[in-house]
Amino acid sequence: xIEFKLDPxxxxxxxxxxxxxxxxxxASGKLDTGEQLPTVRSLAVDLKINLxxxxxxxxxxxxxxxxxxxxxxxxxxxxxxxxxxxxEKREKLRSICSEFLGIAGSYGFSAADIVGxxxxxxx
Amino acid sequence: xIEFKLDPxxxxxxxxxxxxxxxxxxASGKLDTGEQLPTVRSLAVDLKINLxxxxxxxxxxxxxxxxxxxxxxxxxxxxxxxxxxxxEKREKLRSICSEFLGIAGSYGFSAADIVGxxxxxxx
DNA sequence: ATTAGTGTTATGGTTATCTAGTACACTAAA
DNA sequence: TTTAGTGTACTAGATAACCATAACACTAAT
Numbered sequence: 311x312i313e314f315k316l317d318p319x320x321x322x323x324x325x326x327x328x329x330x331x332x333x334x335x336x337a338s339g340k341l342d343t344g345e346q347l348p349t350v351r352s353l354a355v356d357l358k359i360n361l362x363x364x365x366x367x368x369x370x371x372x373x374x375x376x377x378x379x380x381x382x383x384x385x386x387x388x389x390x391x392x393x394x395x396x397x398e399k400r401e402k403l404r405s406i407c408s409e410f411l412g413i414a415g416s417y418g419f420s421a422a423d424i425v426g427x428x429x430x431x432x433x
Numbered sequence: 434x435i436e437f438k439l440d441p442x443x444x445x446x447x448x449x450x451x452x453x454x455x456x457x458x459x460a461s462g463k464l465d466t467g468e469q470l471p472t473v474r475s476l477a478v479d480l481k482i483n484l485x486x487x488x489x490x491x492x493x494x495x496x497x498x499x500x501x502x503x504x505x506x507x508x509x510x511x512x513x514x515x516x517x518x519x520x521e522k523r524e525k526l527r528s529i530c531s532e533f534l535g536i537a538g539s540y541g542f543s544a545a546d547i548v549g550x551x552x553x554x555x556x
Numbered sequence: 557a558t559t560a561g562t563g564t565t566a567t568g569g570t571t572a573t574c575t576a577g578t579a580c581a582c583t584a585a586a
Numbered sequence: 587t588t589t590a591g592t593g594t595a596c597t598a599g600a601t602a603a604c605c606a607t608a609a610c611a612c613t614a615a616t
Contacts, residue, residue, distance in 0.1 A: 313539065320445065322444040323604085324604075334539075340541065350564090361605095362604075363603080381613075383563080383614080384562060403540075407550045408454065408457045410547075415461075419522075482574080483574060483575050486575080489573090491593085507591095
């Protein structure tokens, strides 16, 4: 089961973050065709956001054939494999890193500090 | 001189993207203390956005002592660096790295991906 | 048939973002 | 002094995002 995380400080709308994470989850193999997603209600409670926000995310992905919703049953990963272009992935990574480095920088940390901390964890 | 780029599809507010890029520029050493930034008007024209949006970004950074604005002259990189006790700093670094890894991970990015991006030269 | 759990739809309201437009205040150079 | 260029301040409006709340429609198990 995929684990969702929202970052309220990022400026990215919640429904967009949910969409992103599902798409990336499929692309990275963490989510597989036919797998059931959390129900709109449970995810809303989990993330402490409104039901409509989750619904909006799911609905948009259903329009894009990424998800398949069955009223009364649940929402599932569709058969259309979401292929995220390498370019888009790199932009996303860059955007996330840019935001992160900005935050870290405001605390006086350099890129080297962060790399040091991250590689320490990798050991 | 720093080169700004806005991504309208990212969902991140323009003023936030500008803030991020300035912070990023400082943290990565691309921007140095005392350096003049583009004028609010020229940057607005450059990025094809409204004057107020640029102003909002600059103003917020000025409040945080990252920038210094002089009416009639221009806006410059400030000298103030965040002063935080060493112990608190280390804990902070660990905590923000951990939080960031979680978010990046939910997008399918690994610590190695991030390190790769952060250690990239140029750009 | 009933019930619990699911997705769907709708109304109304608040806040944030961005825009357009206008005007004012200050600085440096001609 | 005048002018061009700078930051600053304000009003007003459009749109998007989010929330609270409520209701409706369908499915599967009992």
